[in-house]
Amino acid sequence: MAEYLETVKESAEFSKLLNDFKSQLIVVHFAANWAPQCKQINDVLTELSKNTKNTKIVQLEAENVPEISQKYEIVAVPTVVFFKNGEKVDRLDGANVAELSKKVSKWSSGSQVVTSEPPKQDLNTRLKNLINQANVMLFMKGSPREPKCGFSRQIIQILNDNQIEFGYFDILTDDDVRQGLKKYSDWPTYPQLYHNGELLGGLDIIKELVESNELCSTLGVQDKPSLNERLKSIINLAPVMIFMKGNPETPKCGFSRTLVDLLNSESIKYKTFDILSDEEVRQGLKKYSDWPTYPQVYVKGDLIGGLDIIKELKEGGELQSTFNPE
Template sequence: MAEVKVISDSAGFKSAIKDAGSNLSVVHFAATWAPQCTQMNDVLTELAKDSQYSKVKFFKVEAEDIPEISEEFSISAVPTFIFLRNGKSVDRIDGANAAELSKKVKLLSSQDVMPDIPAAPKEDLNSRLKRYINAEDVMLFMKGTPAEPKCGFSRQIVQILKDANVKYGSFNILADEEVRQGLKTYSNWPTYPQLYAKGELLGGLDIVKELAESGELVSQLPVQVSLDDRLKGLINSSPVMLFMKGDRSGPRCGFSKQTVAILNDTSVEYNTFDILTDEEVRQGLKTFSNWPTYPQLYVKGELVGGLDIIKYLLTVAMVKWLVHRT
């Protein structure tokens, strides 16, 4: 008899889906605070007990606990059910619909061939190059990586940037021949390494060496601000600051949408930051505040918490108001 396996982290999810292979996997993206998720999990448990689904793998994921997986499958509300085979999505159900869930499990578990999924349109080369060049304020296109340069010129420029305490991103042109050849034409610069600042080509090793020796290198680069300073600045940019997926006019996940609705109902003045637009902030804020999920609400520079905490505080405030009224 099958069972519903609870998955608590990204590595566990990937491993479980890989192990399931060509067997149908049914993943319930849930939240402990949503009663409809509890009801649907009971339905999933009953399906798992059914002997005709002995080869089907059933999983439950707390959507807020593994945000990177929730984002990968575009989970905007709970409950949501994703059906996978060979690690690829073959169908989904958004919302609590027990009859539809039973129907989908029965239909998909009887299919031996995975339905065709349209391939995503291929990004043109110039768009790719622009995206890579602008991935960081300072970007180095080199042979190898900063930790393991694959040529003497790349090794020298890495050392120069290290000595100048420059924060930068890098791209290994040996790993992508299309980028390697395309960037030469795009920037009209025939050799590597190539250093870019704010999307503009600064030059290769000779130019960077000359700038470093004259003391002008740092002045040619964007002002280097530590991540902690950036985060403190963003947190304190408004008395009430919400870090979320999307913005207040267009939330990109169900949890952010609910938080915005609560704040809007309270008539509180607040600003938002879309963590989907800045991976450094998205990952860094988790460590900075020791809070692993989004949204995150700050008041006067102090972390209040996420959606669960906000809901709890709202409930407490309502109870106090009722007590005061009586």
């Protein structure tokens, strides 16, 4: 019988899981605690774990392990990824319970998944429940990762550009929902966007809200700060701030590794930001500071430079006074 594991919290723990259970199917739910549809997927996976052999089922908070989420192109939650022999073999985007059961059954080495058929809900009740799965809920063709029409692709881009968190449902997977929602909301086309259970409209309406700068306020989210404001905020997170590839424990380039080794040898306290985890920061900081390479070192909000500058300061005996000014 499968064991439902606790949340995997770190990359090393995830790598160990893939290595230790190669002989089994590993089902990984990329989730977020703010998304109610993720709880539904967890409930289903918990039931499946009781009746499926040779299977490990785990959950990851997608936002807490960005390096893993980026590697497997997780753009929305819930997303479930299936692994065999340490390699990804399949994935499921969205809260499609029926399809989830099918995929677990398919990949669990021929083992039988025993599920009881839940009583059918009245269609309107089901539609209402789907609409209320997230504060912002999108009914679209395909998934955020693979939109199946141009209108869906455009609305996904708008939501992502404005950093709006949303749930979604692929109407191509369920014709009852696809046809029923048109009547339920008296709106004949897709995509359809809902906020707090109420229909906002389709792509044209969303574009009008963007043009009038009302999208974020309508959806109850703060306006996206400018990139320069965000960069300034990150730079000032600590008196000494390092923008590098990777982190001090696992640098992802030789220059970053040499820099942290040098600072550690001088017992200099610092915080870091992994520019590989955020392409907007990675590209924007080059223009903001007029410095084209990484790592970059800041002291009290001011750019000191890269590895070469830090080496020069050390050789000139000025490193401590630069990082610890009186």
